[in-house]
Structures are given as structure tokens and as C-alpha cells.
Amino acid sequence: MSATWFLEQLDLPAWADARSVRRAYAARLKAIDHEADPAGFASLRRAYEAALAWVEHEADANDATVADASAAAAPTAEEQAAMVSHIAEAALLIEAFVAALPATPDRDLPALLERTTASLRQAYVDAPSVFEDRLIDVLMDGSVQRRASLFFAAVDHFRWNELGRLKELGERGAWVDAVLVQRLTWDGRAAIQRGAWTTLLVQANRRPMPAELVPQWTTAEFLLQTFPAYASLFLDTGAITEWKERFAQLPDAQRRRKKGMPLYLVVLLLVAAFPVGRLLLPDHPVATSPVHAPPQSRTLKLDCPTALRYLRGGSAPVALGDAVMRRSVLLVSGGCMRSGEWPDDLTVRTALQRLQAEP
Amino acid sequence: MIVGIDLGTTHSLVAAWTDGRPRLIPNALGDVLTPSCVSLDDDGQVLVGRAARDRLQTHPQLSAALFKRYMGSGKTLRLGSRDYRAEELSSLVLRSLKADAEAALGGPVDEAVITVPAYFSDAQRKATRVAGQLAGLKVDRLLNEPTAAALAYGLHQAGAESQFLVFDLGGGTFDVSILEMFEGVMEVRASAGDNMLGGEDFALVIVQAFFEDSGIDATARQDPAFMQRLTARAEQLKRQLTGQGEARFEIPWQGQPYTFAMDTKQFEKRCENLLSRLWRPIERALRDARIRAADLDNVVLAGGATRMPMVRALVTRMFGRFPAVTLNPDEVVAMGAAVQAGLKMKDAALDEMVMTDVCPYTLGTSVSRGMDDGSLVDGFYSPIIERNTIVPVSRVHRYGPTRDGQRTIHIAIYQGESRMVRDNIPLGALQVPIAPGSIADGAVDVRFTYDANGLLEVEVTVVRTGEQYHTVVENSAEALSPEQLGERLAALTELKIHPRDTLENRSLMAHGERLYEQLLGTSRDQLGDAILRFEQALASQDGHVVAKHGSALYLVIDTLERDGFLEPALADR
Numbered sequence: 038m039s040a041t042w043f044l045e046q047l048d049l050p051a052w053a054d055a056r057s058v059r060r061a062y063a064a065r066l067k068a069i070d071h072e073a074d075p076a077g078f079a080s081l082r083r084a085y086e087a088a089l090a091w092v093e094h095e096a097d098a099n100d101a102t103v104a105d106a107s108a109a110a111a112p113t114a115e116e117q118a119a120m121v122s123h124i125a126e127a128a129l130l131i132e133a134f135v136a137a138l139p140a141t142p143d144r145d146l147p148a149l150l151e152r153t154t155a156s157l158r159q160a161y162v163d164a165p166s167v168f169e170d171r172l173i174d175v176l177m178d179g180s181v182q183r184r185a186s187l188f189f190a191a192v193d194h195f196r197w198n199e200l201g202r203l204k205e206l207g208e209r210g211a212w213v214d215a216v217l218v219q220r221l222t223w224d225g226r227a228a229i230q231r232g233a234w235t236t237l238l239v240q241a242n243r244r245p246m247p248a249e250l251v252p253q254w255t256t257a258e259f260l261l262q263t264f265p266a267y268a269s270l271f272l273d274t275g276a277i278t279e280w281k282e283r284f285a286q287l288p289d290a291q292r293r294r295k296k297g298m299p300l301y302l303v304v305l306l307l308v309a310a311f312p313v314g315r316l317l318l319p320d321h322p323v324a325t326s327p328v329h330a331p332p333q334s335r336t337l338k339l340d341c342p343t344a345l346r347y348l349r350g351g352s353a354p355v356a357l358g359d360a361v362m363r364r365s366v367l368l369v370s371g372g373c374m375r376s377g378e379w380p381d382d383l384t385v386r387t388a389l390q391r392l393q394a395e396p
Numbered sequence: 397m398i399v400g401i402d403l404g405t406t407h408s409l410v411a412a413w414t415d416g417r418p419r420l421i422p423n424a425l426g427d428v429l430t431p432s433c434v435s436l437d438d439d440g441q442v443l444v445g446r447a448a449r450d451r452l453q454t455h456p457q458l459s460a461a462l463f464k465r466y467m468g469s470g471k472t473l474r475l476g477s478r479d480y481r482a483e484e485l486s487s488l489v490l491r492s493l494k495a496d497a498e499a500a501l502g503g504p505v506d507e508a509v510i511t512v513p514a515y516f517s518d519a520q521r522k523a524t525r526v527a528g529q530l531a532g533l534k535v536d537r538l539l540n541e542p543t544a545a546a547l548a549y550g551l552h553q554a555g556a557e558s559q560f561l562v563f564d565l566g567g568g569t570f571d572v573s574i575l576e577m578f579e580g581v582m583e584v585r586a587s588a589g590d591n592m593l594g595g596e597d598f599a600l601v602i603v604q605a606f607f608e609d610s611g612i613d614a615t616a617r618q619d620p621a622f623m624q625r626l627t628a629r630a631e632q633l634k635r636q637l638t639g640q641g642e643a644r645f646e647i648p649w650q651g652q653p654y655t656f657a658m659d660t661k662q663f664e665k666r667c668e669n670l671l672s673r674l675w676r677p678i679e680r681a682l683r684d685a686r687i688r689a690a691d692l693d694n695v696v697l698a699g700g701a702t703r704m705p706m707v708r709a710l711v712t713r714m715f716g717r718f719p720a721v722t723l724n725p726d727e728v729v730a731m732g733a734a735v736q737a738g739l740k741m742k743d744a745a746l747d748e749m750v751m752t753d754v755c756p757y758t759l760g761t762s763v764s765r766g767m768d769d770g771s772l773v774d775g776f777y778s779p780i781i782e783r784n785t786i787v788p789v790s791r792v793h794r795y796g797p798t799r800d801g802q803r804t805i806h807i808a809i810y811q812g813e814s815r816m817v818r819d820n821i822p823l824g825a826l827q828v829p830i831a832p833g834s835i836a837d838g839a840v841d842v843r844f845t846y847d848a849n850g851l852l853e854v855e856v857t858v859v860r861t862g863e864q865y866h867t868v869v870e871n872s873a874e875a876l877s878p879e880q881l882g883e884r885l886a887a888l889t890e891l892k893i894h895p896r897d898t899l900e901n902r903s904l905m906a907h908g909e910r911l912y913e914q915l916l917g918t919s920r921d922q923l924g925d926a927i928l929r930f931e932q933a934l935a936s937q938d939g940h941v942v943a944k945h946g947s948a949l950y951l952v953i954d955t956l957e958r959d960g961f962l963e964p965a966l967a968d969r
Contacts, residue, residue: 063579066750072848075788082786155672159713165679196676199813200758200779205683217815222767263769 043087046080055096058088127164130156131171138181146190154194169195173209176270182242185270188216212266219267234260238271246279252291254284341378344370348388363392398507398740399497400733402544403486403524405464405568405594407700408432409730410493412501413738416745418548418731421500423492424899429726430496434488435459436476437902441894444492447903450910453628456620460485462596465568467527468519468875483523483876484888487530491893494531499896507534509736511729512850513569514540514756515589517811518823521850522875529881530888537740538849541566542573543584543753544732545698548723550575550582550749551735558693559585561681563711563719564729565674566699568594572677574685574692580748585685586784587756588677593670595634595701601666602630602658610654622649625914637663638703648914664706671710678714684784695719698728755846758783762808762817764798772798777810777817780844790845794859797830797838804829805840807856828856828865901934901946908949911956919956926952 039045044053047061062085071078134153141149157164172195175181176188196202197217203210223231237257241250257280260268269277344366370389373379400418402409407429411420420428423445435448436458443451452459460473463482472479490508497505510533512524521538528535542562549560557578564571571589575582603626607614616622629645636643637660644657664671682689695711697719702708711719723731738746760779764772780793797805805828812820830838839859846852856865876884894902908927915923926949933945 059578059581063581063750066581066752067748071750071752072788075790075845075847078788079790151672158675196813198815198819200777200782200815201813218767221773222769222771225767225771225773 041091043084043091046084047088049088053088053092055089055092058085058092062088123161123164127157127160127167130160130164131168134168134172135175135181138183138187143183143186143190146187147194150190150194169206170209173206173213177209177212179269179272179274182273184273188270192217215266216270219264223264223267234268235271238268241276241280242271242273246276246283251280251283251287254280341373344373345379345385348385348392366392397497397501397503397505398509398737399494399501399505400509400511400539400544400730400735400737401490401493402511402541402730402733403464403489403527404432404566404729405462405596406432407567407726408489408493409727410497411730411734411737412497413734413741413743414501416743418551418734418738420727420730421497423496424499424896425903428730430489430493431461432464432486432489433459433461434463434475434480434485437894441892442488443894443899443902443906444489445899445903447894447899447906450903450906453621453624454906454909454913456624462568465592468517468521468523470875478887481523481876481884483527484530484884486524486527487888488891488893490527490531490533494533495893495896506532507536509537509539509733509740510535511539511541511544511733513564513566513589513591514542514571514573514587515569515591516850517591517757517821518850518852519875520591525849525851526876526881530885536849537736538851539733539736540571540573540584540587540753540756540850541569541729542571542587542698543575543582543751544730544736545696545723545728546573546575546582546584547732547735547751548728549696549720549732550577550751552722553577559687559691560694560696560720561678561692561715562696562698563678563702564698565701565707566594566729567596567701568592570594570674570677572681574681574687580750582749582751583786584751584753585687586681587754588681588684589756590673590677593673595699595704597670598667598701598704599627599630599634601670602633602663603627605658605662605666606630606654606656610656612649612654616649619649621913622647633658634663634704638705648916660705667706671706674707674710675714689715696723696728697721697725698723700726752786753848754784755781755787755789755850756783757811758813759809759811759823759844759846759852761793761795761842762810763795774798775817777812777815777820780842781846783813785846787850788845788847790843792841792843794839794841796835796840798835800834801832802830802838803832805838807840807842807854809852809854823852824854826854826856826865828858830858831860901930901942904946904949904953905930905934908953911953915956923952923956 041051044051047058047065049057049061053061062081065081066078069077069081071081130153134149137149153168154165157168172187172191176184176191181187192198192213197210197213203214206213223234234256237250237253238260240247241257257268257272257277261277272280347366348370370379374381374385379385397412399421400411400413402411409420409428409430411418413419422428423430425446427446430445431449433445433448433452435443435451435455437443448459449461452461457474458476460475460480463473463485466473466482467486468482470481472481473485474480490510494505494508508528510524510528512521516524524538525535542564545562545564546560549562559574559576562571562573562575564573569589569591570593571587573587574585576585577583603623606612606626607617616626626647629647633643633645633656637658642657642659644655646653646655648654692715695715695717697708697711702711702719702725708719735746735749736751739749739751758777758779759781760777762774763776763778764774765776767773778793778795781789781791785791795805795807807826807828808817809823809825810817810820811823814820828840830840832838837860841857841859843855843857844852845855854866857863858865905927908923908930912920912923912927926945930942930945930949933941936942
């Protein structure tokens with residue numbers, strides 16, 4: 038088969054243009070019954086598409102030498118000016134979106150995305166895709182807060198889960214793809230572990246970072262290595278650097294002890310960190326002094342039987358307050374249910390629901 | 397004779413290719429639009445069309461509409477004592493259209509080209525074909541609605557080279573297709589759509605607004621007769637807003653009148669969400685066809701809902717031009733179906749015309765993928781036929797087992813655009829036994845063949861042995877087995893469709909009965925009187941008497957409606 042077999046099949050000369058390719062294809066298509074002869078049609082179609090691609094390529098090569106001739110088709114100064122103002126308008130809209138982010142609660146993000154896209158469509162036809170690029174940029178460079186919520190709202194809005202969408206986005210698409218794939222691996226882990234990880238990362242965004250979290254940098258580091266794109270979405274700008282630096286300042290002994298920490302300790306530490314985090318928040322001026330987790334809480338193991346006893350109306354261990362206990366029980370509930378250590382019956386479910394509903 | 401049928405959500409039409417051009421065929425009442433409504437009459441006969449639509453309000457338990465929305469879902473609607481699937485109800489509409497065509501053409505009609513929304517799934521297409529079968533029509537060819545519209549449009553543009561977009565917003569579905577026309581070839585470049593978006597949704601917005609604004613009790617929603625009346629009023633209001641800035645209606649419920657008014661601004665505001673859903677399919681079709689909106693030579697409107705001024709305004713804004721309105725958007729799809737029927741009959745007048753279509757969605761199977769950490773995650777979508785591939789098409793991909801010693805391979809078939817199969821539509825599955833051995837030994841070739849009707853065939857070949865497997869376990873709830881089909885056919889054959897020659901009288905009566913329920917006071921008595929006399933006339937079977945009292949009743953109805961008695965607010969205009 039020669040390099041230009043398609044020209045031979047369509048009976049075209051080497052100087053054929055797009056118009057003659059179309060004409061040759063049309064004549065042959067009319068001669069066959071394409072619905073009844075799929076094989077003949079497929080062969081004709083292959084030749085046609087190859088020929089079209091070939092003449093377009095040839096035409097491009099010729100265009101390069103006669104570029105001056107096409108100057109007449111260039112946009113006028115007025116058209117260019119109008120376009121520039123549209124682009125400026127779109128850029129303003131996009132920046133307004135970024136500015137509106139901090140004040141927008143998570144549940145309103147989809148509507149904000151929809152509104153912004155709707156306004157951009159009126160500016161000029163490609164504006165929504167410029168917006169899409171810009172949005173991925175701010176997600177990648179971490180210059181906005183609450184990136185995880187924004188990311189998942191954007192997945193739905195821009196249909197990033199659709200075939201082929203990410204390919205069009207080039208490098209940015211590759212990053213989105215990495216996040217989505219890492220998330221799948223993340224979802225493959227036990228629910229209780231994922232829950233603990235997410236809580237850890239979300240807690241670390243509190244300013245200043247709760248002291249109890251600092252020794253857990255090793256876990257965070259592990260997550261950032263295993264799920265680099267996905268895990269970092271949960272950490273706001275500066276959180277990673279601050280965490281790492283404060284961890285480096287810890288005394289050696291404290292740093293070593295935390296390595297290879299068993300899972301339940303992670304859970305417990307998190308649990309212990311909760312009230313601290315709350316007390317340190319600036320909107321809770323009643324805080325008298327930073328409270329450190331009581332040492333006994335670290336040695337106390339919250340196993341499924343203990344959690345079940347509490348759920349069934351027992352009281353909380355002395356070291357932990359009721360609110361802390363409630364959150365911890367909720368945290369381990371998924372794992373205990375799945376492992377079969379808790380009966381999956383109505384009384385347990387009702388008790389869990391009641392616990393969840395408590396303020 | 398082959399006819400072309402537009403089996404729509406709200407209306408259906410039939411057309412034929414005669415004397416070198418498409419011709420619409422009127423029904424027994426002389427209308428080309430037959431409402432896609434079915435009702436069981438008191439004597440057990442089936443009423444189709446306007447009479448059935450009137451009876452939706454007077455006998456909601458015996459009547460059905462909008463069933464196209466349930467095509468291929470297995471969902472049933474109860475009429476009287478029996479449940480009907482959407483295929484069966486559609487087949488009754490088709491039977492009525494077939495009778496109209498036979499009366500007009502003076503010969504038997506046993507084959508039809510039926511149009512379906514481009515974005516109709518495999519199950520929905522199969523159900524449409526079954527509906528044809530149940531109506532005694534051979535349906536060799538299903539045609540995508542926007543493609544049909546393009547055929548009708550292209551017929552008038554013979555010889556011209558152009559790229560154009562068909563914007564088809566019907567009663568229940570939205571489709572967009574981009575076509576290229578050259579040298580008599582009409583090539584669909586890309587199609588996209590939304591199966592659950594149509595003119596009916598705009599009427600529902602009004603119904604919703606009525607419940608919010610009129611202060612009526614929410615329990616009124618449970619009253620089927622009231623809901624049918626309200627939907628009809630909402631539809632009427634929607635149409636009025638096409639020609640004027642403001643419209644209102646009054647509707648009684650449990651003896652209490654409720655009024656509702658709306659202007660075009662409020663209507664548009666409430667429809668914002670629906671309008672924004674029109675963008676996505678258009679953006680996708682343009683992207684897939686690799687065409688910029690500015691490069692389109694024309695925009696063709698199809699579907700009755702494109703009459704709405706807000707939809708026209710949106711189209712004008714989207715494409716920076718006024719859409720082509722040379723063809724009646726209600727009729728253009730049926731006209732195109734007739735052109736396709738002509739093509740199928742190899743009519744000499746269409747010798748120089750060929751049309752090629754695409755598969756509007758991606759078809760593929762489910763695969764596992766190895767992750768960075770060595771784990772295997774399943775549920776990834778592996779496309780075999782990519783969306784907007786020209787049809788007919790046949791593509792083959794090779795897959796293997798995930799571990800050594802595996803004994804069977806599960807080939808699940810999906811339709812959709814998501815990277816994960818859980819977000820796509822499952823079409824069926826095949827279990828293929830393989831000899832346990834190494835991963836390489838267990839390879840299978842999966843071939844997908846998609847024909848011009850949009851129907852899919854799957855064939856799996858075990859590479860080592862050459863054994864082939866075809867049997868696809870369909871999603872059983874959705875498709876009828878051959879036995880079930882036979883039973884349904886037998887049951888449907890027993891149903892008698894109301895004879896054409898007396899349908900006009902029957903429709904007039906249904907219209908009168910519907911009005912009677914809405915009226916109060918003297919006009920109600922006056923109408924009741926006319927209905928009674930007409931009933932007696934019908935019983936006498938004396939043609940002259942029937943005609944006399946029929947036109948008397950018609951006059952009463954016409955006067956009542958014209959005086960706007962039903963619409964007190966309109967009378968103020």
C-alpha cells in the first residue's frame with residue numbers, strides 16, 4: 038500500500054483539494070448502500086478521512102508561504118478593540134468569582150460556578166473555558182481556601198468526570214486526573230482510617246494550628262507522599278509549611294515517639310484535639326489558656342465494646358468529656374459496624390442517629 | 397408503502413413521500429397534529445388524540461399522556477382495569493396514525509420510519525421499535541429527530557455547501573445536532589442532548605409557581621382531575637405568554653376559585669434553570685464537531701417549544717444570528733421522516749441525496765485499573781465506540797482477565813460519558829467462560845457493532861479457542877421477552893380503536909364534557925342541554941339529525957370559549 042493509498046482509492050490526483058476529496062467521497066457514497074454494506078462504508082470512510090487530513094495538512098504547509106495574502110481576513114481595529122473589552126470583562130468576572138469564594142458556603146459553590154459561567158457566556162464564546170483554566174490554576178497553586186469543596190463542585194460543574202474532558206485541558210487536566218485517581222485509591226482504604234485522615238487534615242487548617250496536631254506531621258507527610266494532589270487539597274495555603282516547621286522545632290523524643298503510631302491512637306489524639314481546637318478559635322474568646330490533652334487520654338483505648346457501652350447509655354470515661362466521647366464514638370462507629378463487632382440492629386442505628394442529632 | 401412518523405411526547409404526526417415530496421397526512425378531525433394521548437371510552441373502545449386529551453381532565457383514571465417519557469423504563473400506567481407499558485400506549489397512537497395514513501393514501505401501510513430523540517438510549521430505541529411491532533408496523537428504520545429536521549431542511553437547500561445546527565426542543569426532550577452538507581451528502585457531525593428536558597418542563601414551572609403563589613392547599617396535588625385541569629391551564633398560559641406580556645387564569649378547586657397571573661419577566665426568571673440546561677449539549681456538540689459557533693451558516697429550529705420567545709432569544713444570543721424559521725417547527729421532523737421513507741423506497745427524486753448519522757453517546761465496558769500503590773480498582777469505563785462516531789460502525793477491543801486461573805470474564809456493557817461506570821447507564825452483560833490459565837491465555841476480543849438505527853450488537857470472541865458469545869442478558873425489567881411480546885400483542889389486538897368515521901362526533905362530545913365540568917350557572921345548563929340533544933341524536937343514528945345537533949353543540953362550545961367565559965381575565969383585554 039502506498040503512502041497516499043487513500044488518493045488512489047478515491048481516484049484523486051496528488052494536487053487534489055478538500056473540495057475534490059468531498060466530491061469524490063460523495064460520488065462513491067451514493068454508489069453504495071452504506072447502511073446495508075457496513076464494511077464497504079467503513080473502507081470508504083477511512084480513505085475519505087485520511088484524504089481530508091492529508092489535504093488539510095498540505096494546505097497548512099502552503100498557507101505558511103502565502104501568509105500575507107490572508108491579511109485581508111484579519112480582524113479590523115474595531116473588532117479587535119471590542120474583543121479586548123470582552124476579554125477584560127471576562128477577566129473581571131473571573132476575579133470577582135475568586136473574591137467571592139471566602140464568603141460562599143460550600144453548599145452555594147455550585148450555584149456560584151453556574152452564575153459565573155452564565156455571565157461569562159455573554160461576554161464571549163471562549164470565556165467559560167478561560168474561567169475553567171483559571172479555576173484549575175488557583176486550585177493547583179493553593180491561593181484559595183477550602184480547595185477540596187471547590188474542587189468537587191468544579192468536577193460536577195465542568196464535567197471533569199466525562200471522557201475526553203481532561204485531555205482537552207492539557208497539563209491542567211493531567212493534574213485533575215491525578216486528584217481523581219488518587220481519590221479512588223484513598224477511597225479504597227478503610228472508612229475509619231479515611232475519616233481519621235480527613236479530620237486530621239481539616240483540623241490542621243485552624244489558625245493557629247492546634248499544638249496536638251504538630252507531632253502528627255509524620256502522618257500528614259505520609260499522606261502528602263501517597264496522595265500528593267488529593268491530600269494537599271484539604272490543606273490551606275501555608276498550613277503545610279507551618280506544620281513542617283513546627284514539627285522540626287519539637288524535641289527529638291517527642292518526634293520519634295509519634296512514628297508508627299497505631300491507628301486507634303490517631304483517633305484518640307484527634308478526639309483529644311477537638312476541644313483544644315475549639316478553645317483556640319478566635320471566635321471563642323472565653324478560652325482562658327490553651328488546654329493540653331490530659332496524658333491519660335493517650336493510654337485509653339477506645340475499642341468497639343467500650344464505644345458500644347457508651348452508645349447504649351453508659352457514661353463517658355472521666356478523662357474525656359461527653360462531647361468528646363460522642364464525637365469519638367461516631368468516628369469509630371463505621372469501622373465497628375463493618376467489622377461486625379457491633380450488631381447491625383435497629384437499637385444501635387437509632388442510638389447512632391440520636392447521637393448525631395445532638396448539638 | 398412506507399410512511400414517516402414523528403412519535404412525539406405531546407403530539408404525533410404522520411407523513412408520506414408522494415409525488416416527489418413529503419406530505420403531511422391529516423387525522424380524522426382534519427388536523428395534522430394528533431395529541432399523543434390515549435383514553436379508554438365508556439364502551440371499552442380506545443380513543444386517541446384530541447378526544448383522549450379532553451378526557452384527561454374528565455376521566456383521568458382512564459386516560460394517559462406523556463408516556464414517551466417512560467419508554468424503555470418498564471414503568472406502567474394504569475388505565476381502567478389494566479396496566480399499560482409506554483410501548484403499548486405508543487402502539488395505540490401508532491395504530492391510529494396508521495389508519496389515518498391508510499385512509500389518505502388509499503392502500504395498506506405496513507412499514508414506517510419512526511423518529512426518536514437522538515439522545516434516546518438503546519432501551520428506549522428498542523421500546524420504540526416494539527411499539528411499532530405492536531401496532532402492526534414494520535420498523536426497519538429509526539431516525540434521529542434532529543437528523544429528520546435536517547433532512548427536511550436540506551431538501552430545500554439542494555446543492556448548497558453549508559454547516560448548520562439543528563436545535564430541537566420538543567415536548568419532552570432536547571437534542572442538538574451539527575450537520576455538514578456538501579454534494580448532496582448530509583453528514584451529521586455531532587449530536588448531544590438532554591433526554592429529560594422539554595416544553596412540558598416549562599409548563600410544570602407554571603404549575604409549581606401556581607402552588608407557591610395562589611395560596612391553594614398542597615393536598616390539591618393529590619387530586620388527579622384537578623392536576624390535569626391545572627396542567628392544561630398552565631400549558632395555555634405558556635402559549636399566551638408567547639404572544640403577550642402578561643396572562644392569567646382562574647381555576648376552581650372544591651368550590652373555591654383560585655387566580656394566578658404571570659408576566660413574561662417572571663416566567664423567564666423561573667425558567668432560568670431550564671434555560672441554562674440548554675447550553676451544555678450545545679457546547680458539547682460544537683466541541684465534538686470542532687466547529688465554532690461563528691462558523692455555522694444557519695440554525696434550524698425544530699420542536700414546538702422553540703416557539704417560546706425566551707428560547708428564540710436565547711438561540712439568537714447563543715449564535716449571534718436569527719434562527720431559520722422557514723419550516724414549521726412542529727412539522728419539520730415528520731417531514732424529514734417522510735424524506736427518509738422516500739430514501740428507503742429508493743425514490744428517484746432522492747437519488748442525489750445521502751444522509752449519514754452518528755452514534756451520539758459513547759459505548760463501552762467496565763475494566764479494572766492498577767493503582768500506584770499496587771491495588772486493583774474496578775469500575776473504570778473503557779470506551780469501545782466513542783461518541784459521535786459515524787454509523788454504521790464496528791469496533792473491537794481486546795481485554796484480559798485480572799488474575800491467573802480466572803474461569804470467567806464478566807463483560808458489562810455501558811452507555812455514557814463518565815470515566816467511572818457507576819455514573820453510566822448499564823445496558824446488559826455477558827458471562828464468558830475462559831480456560832483457567834495465565835492472563836495472556838484468557839484474552840477476549842469484544843466487538844461492538846452499532847447500526848444506522850442506533851441499535852447495538854455485542855460479540856465476544858475467546859482469542860485462544862475462537863469460541864464466540866452473543867447472548868446479552870438485558871436489563872430484564874426494561875425489555876419485553878418474545879413471549880411477553882406475544883401476550884401483549886394478543887391483548888392489544890382485542891382492544892378496538894374508535895372507528896375513524898365517527899371519531900369527529902366522539903371528539904366533539906369529549907370536548908363538550910370537558911367544558912361542562914369547568915362551567916357554572918346558566919352557561920353550564922345551556923351546554924348540558926346541547927350535549928344531551930347531541931347524545932340523543934347520536935342514538936337515533938340519523939345522519940341529518942346528528943349533523944344538526946352536532947353543529948349546534950359546536951356553536952355553543954365555540955361561543956363559550958370565544959366569549960372567554962372560561963377565562964374571565966382574558967375578557968378584560
